[in-house]
Amino acid sequence: MDKPKPKKSGRRKSRAVTIDEVAALAGVSPMTVSRVVNNHGKVRDSTRERVLEAVRELDYTPNLAASSLAAAQHTRIALIYTNPSGAYLRELLVGVLRVVSRTAIQLVVEYWDGFDAEAERKAARALAQKVDGVILPPPLCESKTAVAELVRAHVPVVAIASGHFSEEISCVRIDDFRAAKEIAEHLIGQGHTRIGFIKGRPDLSASTRRFEGFKAALRDAGLDFDAALVQPGDYTYRAGLKAAEKLLGQRRPPTAIIASNDDMAAAAISVAHRRGLEVPRDLSVSGFDDTSAATTVWPEVTTIHQPIASMANTAIDVLLRGIRRKDRSTRVLVDHVVPHRLIVRESVAPLPQRR
The missing domain is CATH 3.40.50.2300 (Response regulator)
Structure with missing residues (x-):
């Protein structure tokens, strides 16, 4: 009696996915895939989305030229x-x-x-x-x-x-501005209007851009910006603990918190649990970066994949x-x-x- 053939895995593990495979799945040429991945040349938005979807589905990482x-x-x-x-x-x-x-x-x-x-x-x-x-x-x-x-x-x-x-x-x-705006819009779309924000390091432009994106989402939704719902942070877990304590200790605490990275989001969830709050029933929390910190806590964190x-x-x-x-004099x-x-x-x- 013949043994049943093992089922094939949906993801290739034995070798790297090639640009030709991405092109075939997206229905475009390898050159178009290269343009999208390397952000070179003009590509239609609909085509770009098809290529990016194929990149995500195949978990494609561009090889060095x-x-x-x-x-x-x-x-x-x-x-x-x-x-x-x-x-x-x-x-x-x-x-x-x-x-x-x-x-x-x-x-x-x-x-x-x-x-x-x-x-x-x-x-x-x-x-x-x-x-x-x-x-x-x-x-x-x-x-x-x-x-x-x-x-x-x-x-x-x-x-x-x-x-x-x-x-x-x-x-x-x-694009840190656009990414932060998207995650804020997601929370607003869930009905949250009182959203806390934990900032990143003040000496980094990425931190500034994420904060600006958050404020832009509030503005576009017609929501007032409340400085009392903003706390400083420095991308560390300890900073997230301190910021979340201040946010949740207010007389009218936020119903959602956006942390500028996953470490601080994980800290915010910890503070919520310590205060007897259930996430996400009583408090929604989101992070940024999609590092392992986002999936080693409960519940796992909604975040921006960088x-x-x-x-x-x-x-x-x-x-x-x-x-x-060869010519290093010109950059x-x-x-x-x-x-x-x-x-x-x-x-x-x-x-x-x-x-």
């Missing part, structure tokens, strides 16, 4: 970090290690936590002597001292997750192109805006009519 792979031989790239979110850092390292494991790139990892401007200047000057390119994730992506020193040494630099395009270095980022690992992949691609250029800067998406989970529910 063949020309860039050639530049990877014996190349040393530095990743400098001081990010307070361990979940964010893990996602970033996954993306970087995924690339270096299949190329000849040598990865140099440096930890610059607690450096003042002079320490950053000295560290950047020393680093420029031993690497070919540098990746700067937040918050160092907007360190004027480090950037100035590396640019002066003609070392290609790519910032990840900066809130705006820099005139000094290349950037790989999402493709951090894929952004790291793209950042290395941009770096290798810059390293390959070619790239502003690569990658698509984000709203991930709806169990932490958000419609506002009960009794409110």
